[in-house]
Amino acid sequence: MNELAITVIGPDRTGIIADVSEALAGVGANLSDSTMTRLRGHFAMTLICTGASAGDVEKALEPLSGLLATVRAVEPEAESGSGGEPWLVSVHGADRLGIVAAVTRVVAAAGGNITDLTTRLTGPLYVLVAEVDLPEAAAEELGVRLAVAAEELGVDVTLRRAESDVL
Numbered sequence: 001m002n003e004l005a006i007t008v009i010g011p012d013r014t015g016i017i018a019d020v021s022e023a024l025a026g027v028g029a030n031l032s033d034s035t036m037t038r039l040r041g042h043f044a045m046t047l048i049c050t051g052a053s054a055g056d057v058e059k060a061l062e063p064l065s066g067l068l069a070t071v072r073a074v075e076p077e078a079e080s081g082s083g084g085e086p087w088l089v090s091v092h093g094a095d096r097l098g099i100v101a102a103v104t105r106v107v108a109a110a111g112g113n114i115t116d117l118t119t120r121l122t123g124p125l126y127v128l129v130a131e132v133d134l135p136e137a138a139a140e141e142l143g144v145r146l147a148v149a150a151e152e153l154g155v156d157v158t159l160r161r162a163e164s165d166v167l
Contacts, residue, residue: 004057008044
C-alpha cells in the first residue's frame with residue numbers, strides 16, 4: 001500500500017481543510033496522521049495518507065487555488081520499542097535569535113526525541129512548547145542543562161513529566 005507525506009501551504013482562508021480532505025478522499029487517500037495550523041496569516045498542514053498514488057494525489061490537489069502542495073512517497077513507520085518517557089519542555093521569554101536552536105540542541109544531546117514542537121510570538125513574548133521522549137533517567141541531567149541554557153538565553157525553561165491524558 002502506498003504511504004505518502006503531503007504538505008500544503010498557502011494564505012489562510014475558510015475551507016482549506018475541507019478542500020484538501022475532499023480532494024484526498026476523492027482519490028482514495030486515507031488520512032492517517034496530520035498536523036494543521038495557522039502561522040501569521042498562512043495555513044500549513046502536513047499529512048500522512050495511505051491508499052492513493054503520489055501522481056493521483058498531486059493531480060487532485062493541483063486545482064486548489066493559491067495553495068502549494070508537495071507529495072512524496074515514504075516508508076511506513078517501523079515498529080519500534082518504547083519511545084522513551086514523555087516529557088514537556090516549555091520556554092517563555094523575550095524574543096531573541098537562537099532560542100529554538102539552543103533548546104533543541106540541549107534536548108538532542110540528552111538523547112531526547114522531540115515529537116511535537118510549537119512556537120508562538122505574542123508581542124514581545126516568545127513561547128516554545130515541545131513534547132519530548134527521553135531515555136529513562138535522563139530527565140534530571142536534562143533539567144540541569146536546560147537551566148544553563150535558559151540562563152544564557154535570558155528565558156524561563158520548564159521541564160515536566162507529561163501526563164498521558166494531556167497528550
